[in-house]
Amino acid sequence: MDAFYASVELLRYPQLKGKAVVIGGGRRRVDEAIRNLPEGGTLADIPVEDFPLLKDYTGRGVITTATYPARQFGVGSAMGLMKAAKLCPQAIILPVDFDEYRRYSRAFKKIILEVAPLMEDRGVDEVYIDFTDVPGGQREGGRSLARLLQKAIFDATGLTCSIGVAPNKLIAKMASEFNKPNGISIVYEDDLEKLIWPLPCRKVNGIGPKADEKLKRFGIETVGQLAARDRDWLIANFGKATGAWMHEVSWGRDDRPVVTESEPVSMSRETTFDRDLHAVRDRAELGAIFTRLCEQLAADLQRKGYVGKTIGIKLRYDDFRIATRDQTIDRFTDDAKTIRQIGGLCLKRVPLERPLRLLGVRVGTLAKAGSPEALAPAATGTHRAAAEPVATTASLF
DNA sequence: TCTGGGGTCCTAGGACCC
DNA sequence: TCTGGGGTCCTAGGACCC
Numbered sequence: 001m002d003a004f005y006a007s008v009e010l011l012r013y014p015q016l017k018g019k020a021v022v023i024g025g026g027r028r029r030v031d032e033a034i035r036n037l038p039e040g041g042t043l044a045d046i047p048v049e050d051f052p053l054l055k056d057y058t059g060r061g062v063i064t065t066a067t068y069p070a071r072q073f074g075v076g077s078a079m080g081l082m083k084a085a086k087l088c089p090q091a092i093i094l095p096v097d098f099d100e101y102r103r104y105s106r107a108f109k110k111i112i113l114e115v116a117p118l119m120e121d122r123g124v125d126e127v128y129i130d131f132t133d134v135p136g137g138q139r140e141g142g143r144s145l146a147r148l149l150q151k152a153i154f155d156a157t158g159l160t161c162s163i164g165v166a167p168n169k170l171i172a173k174m175a176s177e178f179n180k181p182n183g184i185s186i187v188y189e190d191d192l193e194k195l196i197w198p199l200p201c202r203k204v205n206g207i208g209p210k211a212d213e214k215l216k217r218f219g220i221e222t223v224g225q226l227a228a229r230d231r232d233w234l235i236a237n238f239g240k241a242t243g244a245w246m247h248e249v250s251w252g253r254d255d256r257p258v259v260t261e262s263e264p265v266s267m268s269r270e271t272t273f274d275r276d277l278h279a280v281r282d283r284a285e286l287g288a289i290f291t292r293l294c295e296q297l298a299a300d301l302q303r304k305g306y307v308g309k310t311i312g313i314k315l316r317y318d319d320f321r322i323a324t325r326d327q328t329i330d331r332f333t334d335d336a337k338t339i340r341q342i343g344g345l346c347l348k349r350v351p352l353e354r355p356l357r358l359l360g361v362r363v364g365t366l367a368k369a370g371s372p373e374a375l376a377p378a379a380t381g382t383h384r385a386a387a388e389p390v391a392t393t394a395s396l397f
Numbered sequence: 398t399c400t401g402g403g404g405t406c407c408t409a410g411g412a413c414c415c
Numbered sequence: 416t417c418t419g420g421g422g423t424c425c426t427a428g429g430a431c432c433c
Contacts, residue, residue: 004433024401062401064433077433083398096401123404123433208431241407270402310425320400324427360402 001108001161002181004125005065008104009094011158012043013051020070020091022054024063024081030094048092055089057081060272064096068181101125104157111152116145120258128169130258141165141186150182170254171196173205192252197224204249214238226250263366264306268314269297270360276318279352286359290347291340293361298336301363307332307374308363311342315350316358325349332367332374339363 001007005023010016033050034043063084066075073088084091105124112119116137118130129149131137137145142165153161160182164175171187174196178185187195201223202212218237220226226234227250235243248254271293277286301307311333312326325346333339343361367374 060399060401062399064401078400080398080400083400086398098402126433206431210430239408265405266403268403272401312426322428326426328425358401362403 001125001159003065003067004104004159005096005101006067006070007159008101009097010067013046013094014044015046015048016051016067016092018069019048019067020073020075020088021067021094022063022070022075022081022084022088022091023065023094023096024084025057025059025061025093025095051092051094053089054081054085054091054093057085057093059274066091098124104159107157108153108159108161111156112149115149115152118258118260120260121262128172128258131165141188143184143186146184150184168252168254169256169258170205170249171252174199174203177203189252193224196252197222197227199223201226206245206249211238211242223250263368264304265366266308266310266362266364267297267300267304267306267366268360268362269293269300270314270358272316272358273356276355276357278355286356289359290343290361291336293359294340294343295336297361297363298334298339301334302369305369306366307334307369308366309333310364311339311346312362312364313343313346313350314358314360314362315356318355318357320357323350326362326364328365334363334369 006021009021009023030046030051033046033052036050037046059081061081063075063077063079063081065077066084070088070091073091075084075088075091081093101124109119109121109127112127112129116129116131116134118133120128122128131142131145134145136148139145146163146165150161150163153159162176162180162183162185164172164178164185164187166172166175166187167189171192175185175187178187178195200212200221201207201215202209204223207215215221215226220229226246229247229250231244231247234246237243238246271289273289279286309330309332310326310328312324315323317323327342327346329338329342339361
């Protein structure tokens with residue numbers, strides 16, 4: 001989906017169309033502008049001048065999405081709001097409304113599923129679709145079906161998307177970025193040299209900043225330069241799995257199937273504080289935040305029907321270093337008190353000298369609530385007492 | 398200019414078991 | 416006399432993605 005969060009916001013604030021808008025923050029609301037609305041007015045009636053501007057924003061946070069006009073100024077996803085304010089002070093800032101984005105996410109996925117049942121969910125704004133056996137999926141190399149999907153999605157939601165069609169997920173993902181927004185791009189197997197090899201390695205889904213940096217140190221900038229290296233050389237320098245994988249992707253090879261169903265592995269809640277907090281000085285506040293996170297997480301688990309038995313915490317210190325601790329208990333739970341109690345033990349095992357900027361809680365090793373595994377864990381798994389030493393360590397502190 | 402929240406997967410060492 | 420081999424689970428950290 002093109003600039004998904006921002007595009008959804010533009011549906012309810014059409015007066016902002018064509019303007020530089022960023023989505024982020026979340027603490028400062030447009031509530032005041034809404035309160036000032038005359039009787040009977042709608043969101044679309046809020047004057048453009050009444051929206052909060054990036055330059056007036058104070059507080060932590062990053063941009064999740066920027067409209068294309070905002071991107072002209074170099075503003076983009078994951079950028080800190082303070083930096084974005086320097087680049088584009090006159091941009092309008094809107095708070096994140098994840099519930100709304102989820103509604104539109106469900107809507108566009110439903111449209112796709114009606115046409116092409118083999119769809120893999122890749123998050124709120126992205127999917128893979130297997131065109132192979134969809135009627136008409138092979139016409140014009142897939143272009144005709146891609147057009148049909150774009151139209152159906154637009155008619156139902158008013159949102160545009162960009163589609164890449166290719167022999168596999170790896171290339172399709174890259175192709176989807178060739179023609180944004182509202183574009184279609186077809187990449188055939190024979191196009192590898194011409195269309196894929198000139199791309200920077202970073203464009204490969206799975207090569208992030210670290211791997212890219214290392215590749216650059218070897219003088220490898222493009223996918224083509226990666227393909228030119230020996231498979232054995234890549235394995236020697238990047239490890240068996242990563243090296244072999246890099247070799248495969250550089251030659252456009254990817255045999256991963258489109259996976260239509262999957263079970264969650266973990267669920268978590270975390271929050272960045274308005275200001276850094278000290279474990280001692282702000283103990284009460286931290287305790288209250290932690291309890292709330294545990295309650296939210298328990299509610300998430302219960303609503304979705306999952307229980308888990310690995311409970312963990314996450315801290316981010318003021319210097320941005322991260323520490324995690326977890327403990328596996330001998331039964332599955334979705335109970336806030338249990339999560340809070342085990343999480344509390346985890347917190348006792350982590351250094352708390354530095355100021356904290358984030359606290360999170362996580363439940364992993366999930367099972368469906370009421371499933372045989374969740375009900376009788378000792379009967380199905382090997383009977384072990386491996387969690388004991390950890391509990392002992394915790395009690396020593 | 399300090400940098401969100403919710404995820405997945407991988408690695409690696411140690412415990413423990415057969 | 417140093418000390419098999421394989422497997423799973425647990426834990427901590429890190430890369431990466433949307």
